[in-house]
Amino acid sequence: MDKKTLIKQIKEGLISEEDALKILEDKGYADVGENAKIDFSRRDRRGFPEAIYCASKDDKSLIEIFKAFYERGESVIGTRASRRQYEIVKAVIDDVEYSDLAQIISLDYSKESEKIGEIAIVSAGTSDLPISLEAEITARFLGAKVKAYRDVGVAGVHRLLDKTEEIKKANVIIAIAGMEAALATVLAGLVDKPIIAVPTSVGYGANLGGITALLSMINSCAEGVSVVNIDNGYGAAYQACQINRLIAKGNK
């Protein structure tokens, strides 16, 4: 209800004072424990279930947050969660699952629902597997079909060329690479779909914990590449799913 309508309704008594107040004051989030607020209205506002960043959360807050979702019967995933954190949550909520490689705790009530559109997740080396999995689990959680292409780095560019025709069929492409991260650039030159690039911390020495891969992807000489944080498979999947859903469903 826009504000003009609201005013009219108030004036005409079509809406009670309490309800009008509630609408104007609706916070759209809930206090969970004493230190956290969960933005439940974001689900409506943004169309996707929530995710929780678990790294450096204290145990008490973590459990409270998962319980809040569990009690509402809402899906949620926790990213960058240690196995220890998983076990603490699992002790309270038996429905949660965990991927050691992807470091994700899932409370997913929509696993059986139909997935739409298609996202291609292309990663350069076997060491990038954890990030590739983080993206894959996230994208499925957010409702997309996923095809993963692993170990197709450009040091053997034919492995990538071989798959290009297939990769191009996806709505969006996630390109994951560490070290010099050339994968994103080469791929962008070959396809006409948007690429979301994820630099990884894979490498050593002057890889600077992934900063080199980030800088490389940001400076790509090929158009059609945008970049998220180092090792942020989750974030890439989130945006890819936004785009995928808009394309798959049509929009205008």
Place this chain on the structure above:
Amino acid sequence: MDKKTLIKQIKEGLISEEDALKILEDKGYADVGENAKIDFSRRDRRGFPEAIYCASKDDKSLIEIFKAFYERGESVIGTRASRRQYEIVKAVIDDVEYSDLAQIISLDYSKESEKIGEIAIVSAGTSDLPISLEAEITARFLGAKVKAYRDVGVAGVHRLLDKTEEIKKANVIIAIAGMEAALATVLAGLVDKPIIAVPTSVGYGANLGGITALLSMINSCAEGVSVVNIDNGYGAAYQACQINRLIAKGNK
């Protein structure tokens, strides 16, 4: 034509040896002068006309490249072009136009063609105007409708909140900001459309020529943001147009 079909056709004499060779050897680009190759087949491969990065091109190469497009009657834009470079090209090709603020030379034969979809270009301060214009000119050149929202930085967050409903209607959003670049994050929390963030070099001191804005956007705590290079309005517009076109036309 896939390779299986090709082999069959060769065997059955449905295709001449010369043509078969041409298909297997097709380079998809043309040598222009002695130092440049233009990837004319990219237009077909990627669906967009070409752009030329003019900074640090020598004059001779620059003219040769624009002439190659002009002679084929193809559109092209040159980004990061100085007024001096424009004048040198203009002396040879009268059809080109120039924007001093956006630093773009345009040779655009499609100006009158219909634009589809909509991209919102949101910028934080008046000093970000050149990058906002670079994105705008590029997006129009690539066939999109554009709405620009300028000077809506988060230091006065109500300016942005006021426009949010309107901004959300676009297929894709480009968020442009320098200094601490908080615009991208705040906007991402308010909308459900993908945001391509452009850090700008606007600022001084510890802005590190835009690196601070880049790092800020890359570390956004809000989902749905991916990032391109500092001041890269062109690149953001390119990817936005890829996404916009897929959404506007439908894809699957």
Place this chain on the structure above:
Amino acid sequence: MDKKTLIKQIKEGLISEEDALKILEDKGYADVGENAKIDFSRRDRRGFPEAIYCASKDDKSLIEIFKAFYERGESVIGTRASRRQYEIVKAVIDDVEYSDLAQIISLDYSKESEKIGEIAIVSAGTSDLPISLEAEITARFLGAKVKAYRDVGVAGVHRLLDKTEEIKKANVIIAIAGMEAALATVLAGLVDKPIIAVPTSVGYGANLGGITALLSMINSCAEGVSVVNIDNGYGAAYQACQINRLIAKGNK
């Protein structure tokens, strides 16, 4: 006593030679053990009890320092103290208390004294809780009333807008955030009180251990923000208490 008066008093014999010497030579600090000097006169000079930076202190020095305060019946807090360090001190001085999250050892004889003025401590995410607590415990130790607003990051800006009227009532505001640290800027645009911003090391990858948040806050496009070191909740609280006390008590 100013020096002119002192000279007069010496000349007129109103002060003994020993006392005059003591005044001119007063060091204002005490040697504690063989490696530390404690600046007891700073309490008088600056009006606040002392704090000890515990990280990388050797055990022997740490105990000697706490004992020196304990024996004088003076309050002191130790910041960035590990639980192990706490236990070592506790074994000697039973009065000390500890916060695991804030990593503070307290020897506080003024807990029951009246607190004056009000400081608002606003933090972006639940992962910022330890720093928020460090600031809160410090501010109370230094005599201020504190209101804490947690998990009001700008990814859901309405959580912050909701609290703005209340936050504005404080004398000083501490804004705590990691990742892109946009909280400080958005808040500064909404209030008319000074903001002391604390970047945190919360995040990963290109957060560079908090440097990104620091740079973001330093480059804030909104006026009224100054910044302290990464994770320095203590330092922010200290300065906030200086300002709060001046405002609350009046000064001129």
Place this chain on the structure above:
Amino acid sequence: MDKKTLIKQIKEGLISEEDALKILEDKGYADVGENAKIDFSRRDRRGFPEAIYCASKDDKSLIEIFKAFYERGESVIGTRASRRQYEIVKAVIDDVEYSDLAQIISLDYSKESEKIGEIAIVSAGTSDLPISLEAEITARFLGAKVKAYRDVGVAGVHRLLDKTEEIKKANVIIAIAGMEAALATVLAGLVDKPIIAVPTSVGYGANLGGITALLSMINSCAEGVSVVNIDNGYGAAYQACQINRLIAKGNK
């Protein structure tokens, strides 16, 4: 008017539909030209007149902005303005004044009004003079009394010790230094007033354009120091004036 009251008034017809709409929709800013928005309501919200960051503004926008203030008879200063920019504005608005060293264009209708409180501006070397002046002009523009202490760097610490008693009398202290920027730390150990530190780009080589001074001030081992951007005399003065006004007027 809070929202509860508003609803009541609408219902009871005490307020017209148009006015209610205006209140709910009040943007608080004005569009100036096509690219700028000026936040005139910020003056009320924050209690200070506006400042414009002139660097990298295009000429047209700059003139439009100054004219908007001039026509309302409101004061404004433009920081980091070149002499050329000043001359362009001066050609249109004769009332503006300029400081070459501070690079500030002033349109100040309050010059004769009484100044309240006191801010001490302490700078380390003669090369820091431009930043010291930027802070001084800003602080006066925002209504404070200013005392400047120049060339009191710690390489000759007695110059600073000599002035300490006088400096301590101010409500707030701005400490300005380049190179190793030790001034802020030494001063903080001597006074009990809040210090806002401004690192400057003065120096060469490993001063990294002021980053070294910034890092040094951020890592000060003395409490009571917070920091603004490199060469940001304006920002330091703004926050100092916020604090000074609260102290001088009293608040609670």
Place this chain on the structure above:
Amino acid sequence: MDKKTLIKQIKEGLISEEDALKILEDKGYADVGENAKIDFSRRDRRGFPEAIYCASKDDKSLIEIFKAFYERGESVIGTRASRRQYEIVKAVIDDVEYSDLAQIISLDYSKESEKIGEIAIVSAGTSDLPISLEAEITARFLGAKVKAYRDVGVAGVHRLLDKTEEIKKANVIIAIAGMEAALATVLAGLVDKPIIAVPTSVGYGANLGGITALLSMINSCAEGVSVVNIDNGYGAAYQACQINRLIAKGNK
């Protein structure tokens, strides 16, 4: 002559005292003017004529150095020389030549001599032309045959694949690229010859003046790549010529 032989010869009077002294004291370089020493014996020691780094040389030293070579009839090139420096040298030594793009002053008495072996110089974009030319001129000066492949960057990887068979025939490959510098990695995966990679400063924003390209090349996931300084076409050519000569002539 090894030292054992020398001692024997001295003892047996087969060598004069003066000559023995000269051998033991031979400096292998000549003082040129008061501030420079030229290592003429390096020609013999290393087998290549000399090069002079002209950037930041004062005029007097520059002329003295070129004259020293000219008077001995020895070849020399001056790298990173401005046109102004060339003109100053040209005024004194008419035999010198200059390339504006490569910024090289040549005094080359061996231009007509036979070149041996082959070096492939592969560059990514037309903006890399100056560095490509610096490498080419240097390599010819040092006696190698050169084939240059320009504008074969990986954004259109087919341009590179097309040339791979030909490139592989060289003894050594120089790969020149700016921005994300993926060329070196892709090329290394395709060939079995050593690649010397030259990062260039071509690009903007987060290219960090070429540091990004340097980091990318250093972190190449493909074996067979080593790297020289940003824009150091000369250095790459020097090492390529060392290797090329060893291969072409055979060594063991």
Place this chain on the structure above:
Amino acid sequence: MDKKTLIKQIKEGLISEEDALKILEDKGYADVGENAKIDFSRRDRRGFPEAIYCASKDDKSLIEIFKAFYERGESVIGTRASRRQYEIVKAVIDDVEYSDLAQIISLDYSKESEKIGEIAIVSAGTSDLPISLEAEITARFLGAKVKAYRDVGVAGVHRLLDKTEEIKKANVIIAIAGMEAALATVLAGLVDKPIIAVPTSVGYGANLGGITALLSMINSCAEGVSVVNIDNGYGAAYQACQINRLIAKGNK
């Protein structure tokens, strides 16, 4: 078979459709497990057996990869392998060996084959031993003779001068050093052979984990030095072996 011949053979029925398809579709690599692809054709393409980068490989992938080589009877080494990883592989494939210092797992069926050419591996300090060994084991694995010169850093330059004549006899020189890494520069001035420099992470404080050594080597004032990643003894040995083999076998 080149493509022209292939077409002719297809047409003339000299090759079956299946075989023609296989040739055109030959991937040159094998899928190993679900996440890895091994580029077996690279051995033919590049002439060297494979190496596997073990750091951050998950256990399952690691075992699958080694088994794939073992089953084909092909040699392979795994670099940056922990002892734990070695033990996991050893449990499955008894033929593997391990060097704790060099952190290499070897499955080497060519140990007894003749080595050709000679590579000199020169390292600065005893702390550089692990990298020196990584290079040495790799070079032998790839078929070269190796002479190692250890602890000949330039702080006692006579240790290096003493060995220079001997070092110069190698085809290629690998120079390994941490801290200020001056070894590469001094050595390059003394010899006429190509030097591949390996910066190491040996040192502390401002060595920045080896970045200082990397920057130092990249900026060498002596020609004939190219650089690989920090601690990348493997990569240096790989390229050195490429060059050594070309020289030792002759090429043209």
Place this chain on the structure above:
Amino acid sequence: MDKKTLIKQIKEGLISEEDALKILEDKGYADVGENAKIDFSRRDRRGFPEAIYCASKDDKSLIEIFKAFYERGESVIGTRASRRQYEIVKAVIDDVEYSDLAQIISLDYSKESEKIGEIAIVSAGTSDLPISLEAEITARFLGAKVKAYRDVGVAGVHRLLDKTEEIKKANVIIAIAGMEAALATVLAGLVDKPIIAVPTSVGYGANLGGITALLSMINSCAEGVSVVNIDNGYGAAYQACQINRLIAKGNK
């Protein structure tokens, strides 16, 4: 006079109240113009005449400072002075002299006085000449004998070895080098005298404006090296002169 004596003298009337006050209040510096303070007592305290850092000084302050010295007949040098600044000072004070390369304005009344001790100034390349001269002029101004060794960089280490015996005779050695700055380390291994190392900004690309040379020198593997700022020939000479004077005169 120590304070105990002073008190006694006051008491006994041996010193007047005014004189006692003067002693206790002696500032040791003079206000020059409105923005500068000159520390004339530093001459006595430190034993050397003053130097003025001219870069970024405004003209008015610069002239006032030189005039203050001129009027007292005291010597002073101005470092990092542009020719323009020199001409402005020269117009007022005819006695000043200038070195274009070293960028020093001198007002030196002690040129004819005897120099004591000896400092060796060793520089790597001809491009380091300006810094070498800055050090040389400073050292002579501060009373030392100087021997300069130029163009003895380690790319031809014999040039340096040749001079080592002579260099070792100095009391202190200043080592000046850019690029990889290996000179300091090699020299430190050869001599037993303290070395003050000056990194220079000579170089390009990854020399990072001299930061690489600075890091290299700071990480020297040879003992006996300490480092000053990039291009700080003045600072190195100052400390060298402190040491030289103490050695030459004897101290204990």
Place this chain on the structure above:
Amino acid sequence: MDKKTLIKQIKEGLISEEDALKILEDKGYADVGENAKIDFSRRDRRGFPEAIYCASKDDKSLIEIFKAFYERGESVIGTRASRRQYEIVKAVIDDVEYSDLAQIISLDYSKESEKIGEIAIVSAGTSDLPISLEAEITARFLGAKVKAYRDVGVAGVHRLLDKTEEIKKANVIIAIAGMEAALATVLAGLVDKPIIAVPTSVGYGANLGGITALLSMINSCAEGVSVVNIDNGYGAAYQACQINRLIAKGNK
């Protein structure tokens, strides 16, 4: 014996061929085990006993090195040695001693010999104690008298001013500080003796592991400061001892 004399002696048969060869070939170092060379002649060349950098030494090399000294009855210290390394050496050589805080293994046969001259070691905080001790143990090992001044950081500048007169009496001053490291600058303004500054890694956040302190000291606005690596108490003591010995003994 200089070379001229040597030649004469050879010719005249005053020296045997073997001895002449030994003199010309004297390496001045001994091979220790297979990987280390110890520069025993350095003791004579430089006048100080040796030190061994233990970090990252493998156990076998470490023991061999200490045994080589032990067997010659020569003193040596091992810096940055872990307690574990100490225990391994202790098991073989009972004479060694260890300091846990300073992390130094000592084999010191000169402990009872007379110390000459005086070095002042001034450190800012108790957390700097380990580095202060490393410097102190080293300086005593190298023959100097030491006075240590601890916890005299500039946050309470009176603690430092109190000690200045005493500190000034030393021949050389070592200044040790972390965080903003202002100590070196303030001290340099107060004394006339050379200061060797040691930045420490004490601090957190933007202290960047000591880089901030290093940059601060390098940019000191006070003359007479030179700097060594972060936490390099050993290196500072070494150079201080060089200077101290020259001053104490006299030199010219």
